Amino acid sequence: MFDLKLDPARPPTGGIAARRSVGALAGLVAAGAGLAAAEVVGAATRPEATPLLVVGDAVVDLTPPPLKDLAVTLLGTADKPVLLGGIAAVLAVAAALIGIAARRRDTVGAFGIAGIALFASAGAAAAVTRPDGGPFDVLPSVLGGAVTYVVLRLLSASAPPAAPGRRPPVSGAVDLPGDGDPAGSAGSAEPADRHPGSPAAGADVDPVALPSPRHPEEPSSGFDRRRFVLLAGATAAASAAAGGGARWYASARADAVAADRAIRLPRPAVPAPALPDGAELDIDGLSSFFTPNDSFYRIDTALSVPRLDATTWSLRVHGRGAREREYSFDDLLGRPDLMERDVTLACVSNPVGGSYVGNARWIGVPVAALLREAGVRSPADGGSADQLVSRSSDGMTIGTPVADVLDGRDAMLAVGMNGRPLPVEHGFPVRMVVPGLYGYVSACKWLVELELTSFADFDAYWVPRGWSARGPIKTQSRIDTPRDGDRIASGRVAVAGVAWAQHVGVDAVEVRIDNGPWQQARLAEEDSSDTWRQWVLEWDAEPGDHRIGVRATDREGRPQTGTQAPVAPDGATGHHVVELSVN
């Protein structure tokens, strides 16, 4: 925790470190109050526009691709909490520094005001430049900044004055919470490692930093420790309560809106064929054939999930060679071609053996039908557009080959997932699903617009970030059980997993133990060529260390390559291998 170093035995002006600590604490409490105020304003206006979220979104978009890849590799889907935590940490440090620089008797110095204004404008700028941002989205940041200023001013009024009779030392090295133990320097001289000429230097050399004249009625004791601690503590508690309450209210309200929409999906006119007997093997540790919605992997750039209102949602179809059309959510639900299909979705960032792949039963409208209604033709039939660009409410753009969408595969605008309306995390109310293409080139969530254009004329979001414009899914197989690093008992062991070659189909899966021959695994029945297929191999495990590898062969007789390739630019390759020991 923060060490105030308010030794009651020490004179009220305290040491430099003590005064800095007070300044830093004032800055932290003021920033906390400002963020809480922003949450309250956000909850009353638009919760997506609060400064932490919009700045986080901006950071996501501005992060250079290699750094982003590294973040995903190191953190997986924990990247979002880590990002928000990082921003909060940067803010905390800045707030402490501003608090120290602002340390004045009675008021907030120019540095404090400038610092607060800088952060408030950064938040406001990030908010209005979001794809779904509007002018009112500056409110949380601006009012948050104002509250920060007011609180800092209040706290300054009870903060200790600078040491009388001499100029405060140049600050550079700063006592931060948890930053070693500067106790030795608390009452004595300046920290040893200060940096001459550091940017913060001007703050304290400024003549205004000298004690300002006191009001006649003011008690001469200077620092009213009790008052400061009470004020800081009460403000921090009120901020935590208000900020937490606002967050809670915003999410409760969003859930209420979701429940209120109480979407009832109609029965699809074209139901999915029944799942064949034997498509799902009963083996411990094997992925279920259908991935439940709440354990389906989630990959997107959205820090706060867009929560769209289905009753006002509309989709605009337009662009090259298309007559402009617009569809409401009810238009889609009421269509006679509403169909149900099983499709396995995969992310291009899924490493070999990874978990960014899932299988679901989707309900949706054929994209081809919508395009034909707009008069769109495939490039092979003389159509002028070869790229279909999907846009989401949060500004994502995803480019899909028009030819793929029109070649007869079940590309759909999905409204249902495993018998439920789409969960908000998976794109409510409407997303695209295209069998055989990685999500980043097909599966746009929170879809609001389809534009026909060409690959030559438009790069979708991930393309300038180093990913291939075209992303057919590569054939892959994964061992689900036993797992890498397991220690198991010798005897009969079911080695089992899933394999996928969407839109082509899996014809064989082979398993290799150590450096032995490739052995045919038993395949579960195929649901459709667009779904993954389970497989199992019974293995007589003998004591010792073993390596198990797997490979699939697609319906066109192409074996999965063993050559290792990274996920960028167009999907990982290589065989999944697990190492385990048998006793």
Ligand SMILES: Nc1nc2c(c(=O)[nH]1)N[C@H]1C(S)=C(S)[C@@H](COP(=O)(O)O)O[C@H]1N2
């Ligand atoms: N709006 C939007 N749609 C998106 C994305 C995104 O970041 N934003 N990510 C895409 C990627 S990379 C993948 S793999 C799939 C993941 O879909 P899921 O989260 O439902 O599994 O969504 C796609 N659709």
Ligand SMILES: [Mo]
């Ligand atoms: Mo993805």
